[in-house]
Amino acid sequence: MSVEDVVDCTNDLLVDVVKKVLQWANLLSLANPVGQRYGQELWYIDPVVGRILAAIEE
Incomplete structure (x- = not known):
């Protein structure tokens, strides 16, 4: 995941x-x-953190 991807998610x-x-x-x-x-x-984002970010995005 890039910094730009994280910025796009937030x-x-x-x-x-x-x-x-x-x-x-x-x-x-x-x-x-x-x-x-x-x-x-x-x-690399820890898988648990990735799931949390995905849940927040929804």
Whole structure:
């Protein structure tokens, strides 16, 4: 999942805010950076967190 994907899933959050949240999630082992692809920063999101995000999106 890219930072831009997370921004698209949330309403009105700035990219900088999402990056800070992902950094905290990394410290809590809820998300991990996996590199870059096509200029986008990619993250692995814990499956439980992914389900929560999907539920919120609905």
